Amino acid sequence: MKNEPISTHPANISPEILLSHIKEWGKELGFADVGISDTDLSEYETQYFNWIGENFHGDMEYMTRHGTKRTRPNELEPGTLSIISVRMNYFDVTSSQASQQLHTPENAYISRYALGKDYHKLIRKRLQTLANKIAEVSDDFTYRAFTDSAPVLERPIAEKAGLGFIGKNSLIIHPRAGSWFFLGEIYTNLKLPTDNEVHKQGCGPCKACIQECPTQAIIDNSIIDSRKCISYLTIEYKGSIAKELRPMIGNRIYGCDDCQLVCPWNKFTVATKESALKSNRDLDSASLLDLWKWTEEEFLKKLEGSPIRRIGYAQWNRNIAISIGNIQAEPLQTQIYIHSLSEKLGKINDLVDEHIEWAIEQLQSRLNSATNLNLSKVKSPHQMNTTEIKPFIARKYYLPK
Ligand code: B12
Ligand code: SF4
């Protein structure tokens, strides 16, 4: 049911009526949900600082920079009384099947959130429009809008605002929509009625995400060690990736979705309605070799407006080199991979070269053992250890039809 047209005279609007209009405007602007919370995040503060204390943030120094501003919204934006929390679905059901792409080792797996245009600008613009509408009917309205880019504890805020519960994979899961959505917030000085917090974690005895995480990065209920998380390693981390982690990365060249792909709540996924978030066809079913062949100009052109561009051409190549090194293919095809890898040696930087050399070593040792296998038909235990990489195979995927 539509709300009555709103009176433009601020004094006529009660917080309850304003709230119902905010929710309606939010939905009109493409948000799947809008919830309100107060600013008390004290129940999450210790967990946050324990996480930092354990160094689970790795090299993300920006996570430590703001002291208690992240856990105390009033210190970040003085005068904040309420937080408007929103979520926007990003899963494009028309993209090529996620699980199929993930389990085709010669293809590149890219996180579903990054297949379309960068969401930061899109969500901030919508939040700005929502704030403008509120400003038209509210006296002395002050606000600040965020998505992902500021010291804001987005998941605890969303949980408090009733947008879902924090799952064991640490993501916000909506019981009727799963977890494939972004979060955003407006901090405001308006005192709005709050929504009911989601108190109960809906995971029950399920541990699928913990068991299926390729690198065992979920070390306990909703606690992620970023240093092991493939999302961190491929997107946030700029250095040389530890050799023992490289085989576990498989073909994931930008981010990782495994802890969402195995989550049973995602059978309730609601497809995105945003055309900007629909998949770029160059990416959703690409082979590793095709992407490896991109020149820097192609990288910049084909990824215009994409969040992937942020990692830069060198890191993009670092990631693809690892994934090519993880392919188990026929000898002839393996030789083609080795040749393509060596063509970029010395062309980008030392970091990329080091990963290319590692990848060539992996492929070469597989090639040698295949040749030895042909000669002797028997593998020595030593060869078994150095050449076999167990591919990650999840038991089940829960994807929308
Ligand atoms: C840093 C960061 C990362 C890091 C660290 C991840 C992490 N779990 O913290 C890395 C790079 C690994 C990452 C990866 C991803 N991220 Co990220 N990330 C962030 C960021 C910028 C900050 C998160 C943060 O504060 N972490 C610190 C921890 C301590 O905070 P928290 O997880 O929120 O923890 C709270 C609760 O879990 C709880 N808690 C903690 N410990 C415990 C223990 C117990 C027992 C209990 C009950 C509760 C509890 O209290 C904590 C707060 O104090 C947010 C944006 C933002 N500003 O919030 C996006 C954000 C969380 N990321 C997002 C996404 C989409 C992803 C990826 C799916 C991307 C991808 N496909 O590759 C992956 C998912 C990996 C995963 N399972 O978390 C979305 C999540 C949307 C959603 N539905 O929840 C966000 C909100 C961005 C956005 N605006 O949409 N991310
Ligand atoms: S994103 Fe991937 S690596 Fe990170 S916690 Fe989830 S499953 Fe593990």
Ligand code: SF4
């Ligand atoms: S996979 Fe299972 S344990 Fe993990 S978040 Fe989903 S429901 Fe919870």
